[in-house]
Amino acid sequence: MTDALLVDTDTDTDTESADARRTAAATWWRQAAVYQIYPRSFADADGDGLGDLPGIRSRVDYLAGLGIDAIWLSPFYPSALADGGYDVADYRDVDPRLGTLEDFDELIAALHERGIRVIVDIVPNHTSDLHEWFQEALAAGRGSAARDRYVFREGKGASGEEPPTDWESVFGGPAWERVEDGQWYFHNFATEQPDLNWDHPEVRADFLKTLRFWSDRGVDGFRIDVAHMLTKDLTEPLPTRAELERMPQDGTHPLLDRDDVHEVYAEWRRVFEEYDPPRTAVAEAWVSSPERRAKYASAEGLGQAFNFDLLEADFDADEFRTVITDNLAQAAETGSSTTWVLSNHDVTRHATRYGLSPLAGRPVKQGTEWVAAGGPEADIDRDQGLRRARAATLLLLGLPGSTYLYQGEELGLQEVAAITAEQRQDPAFFRGGEYDGLGRDGCRVPLPWSADRPAFGFGGAVAHLPQPAWFAQYAVDVEAADPTSTLSLYREALRLRRLLQTEERLEWIETGRADVIRFVRPNGWQVVTNFGTEPFPLEAEHDAVVLGALQAGAVPGESTVWIAPVGLLG
Ligand code: NOJ
Secondary structure, rough: OOHHHHHHOOOOOOOHHHHHHHHHHOHHHOEEEEEEOHHOOOOOOOOOOOOOOHHHOOOHHHHHHHHHOOOEEEOOOOOOOOOOOOOOOOOOOOOOOOOOHHHHHHHHHHHHHOOOOEEEOOOOOOOOOOHHHHHHHHHHHOOOOOHHOOOOEEOOOOOOEEEOOOOOOOOOOOOOOEOOOOOOOEOOOOOOOOEOOOOHHHHHHHHHHHHOOOOOOOOEEEEEEOOOOOOOOOOOOOOOHHHHHHHHOOOOOOOOOOHHHHHHHHHHHHOOOOOOOOOEEEEEOOOOOHHHHHHHHOOOOOOOOOOOOOOOOOOOHHHHHHHHHHHHHHHHHHHHEEEEEEOOEEEEOHHOOOOOOOOOOOOOOOHHHHHHHHOOOOEEOOOHHHHHHHHHHHHOOOOOOEEEEEOOOHOOOOOOOOOOOOOOOOHHHHHHHOOOOOOHHHHHOOOOOOOHHHHHHHOOOOOOOOHHHHHHOHHHHHHHHHOOOHHHHHEEEEEEEEOOOOOOOOOEEEEOHHHHHHEEEEEEEEEEEEEOOOEEEEEOOOOOOOOOOOOOEEEEEOEEEEEEEEOOOO
């Protein structure tokens, strides 16, 4: 169990060990390896092509064998899937296509039994247009109390036929939609995702109810979707889009990262503290500075905030080192621990990103242009992408703080670019906007479990997004049988990480090379990553290499090794 690993077993008295256990239980998240599951694409137990909760349950052994500390479930709530489940029609239920609340209870019990904690996604900025509140608002008409839970406004022009402002939604296109009686409602994301009015006491109260609902069912923590958006200042006259874009994001912006959003999270924190151990949270907050991010991570607020800096960095020693140093310093200031992320359900998989050549005019960072160009093979070196991905992951798993892994990355899975327009689901594809390119379906293709089974063992005959033939080589059964596979590497790294885990600090060791970084953790655990292609010779006398391999005494190009004093592994 995770807890046992975090507890100092040498304590002198029962009281001390009870205290230590309590502290460990309350701080499990600080250096956890969290595995993100996108439920509709993980495993499909009923064979309808859509992943479901019983599917996840059927793979609990796999999750336990992987060696993660927790899973984060992307939304599994009733949803019309206008935005992959981030359009929630009922926050306190399970989508019937994914199972029932009983299935949820059984899943969480099975995971807890194996020492795996559970984080669920909360989407508070917007509901689905099918949510009963929105349906009520449509029926109740202008000026009604029901409309006041959302952001309704009259339009401009002689008969209100123009939207209240020229603002654009994140997915592209106008951020206002007109309803039958002529009023307009505001949506930051898809038309089917109306923004809630966070000035409304019923909205606030309802989310407290939702947090308690899942906490009572045993959920350990929450991932908060676009945590920086909820509160708004929509005092008339509303600014134009150009004015809005020029406004500083310093806490006073009408729509983003407002200071008053922290009143919401202070209230949530009080709910988290009602539980033993306290429930945890991690904010998805896209803000203008590290200082602004720190507010979300404070102990009076959500407690932790995603740092996406490595996800946005190139495979570059200097960039990695700067990002790591800065984020550890920020985390120390807030008393939180930082989070490391290379992939999630919104970005091109990192094994693909790292194989793209900047010289080919395709940005390494997000890979969206490459995907939009149909994924040309000439512009990608897949072996290099995988080599770098493996090196980056081993580096990440050696860092102080928690790491968020995205389903499929443990297989070294690549982005699927070949999805036809008819097969695509992501609103970002249909509307354009900030998530440009072809949208995010390519990293959400259902996982390959068995090379030779229909739909690669995902479930029934056909998966809800098309799986390419080359998925076979990444199938879990193929990789599980191969000690050199990426899956075997992740398993070994996660196993050793638990044994080697130590205080949340590191010290840099100078390497004399611009393309090699090396650090040591307080117990002597060392991580060396060679970002270049020239081998990096280690000194003749060094501790044992416990993960990765040297070649002729050197760390090969684009690889990471872990070194540890004898005895640390027991
Ligand atoms: C962030 C989520 O990660 C993304 O998938 C979603 O589309 C938006 N928030 C809107 O909920």
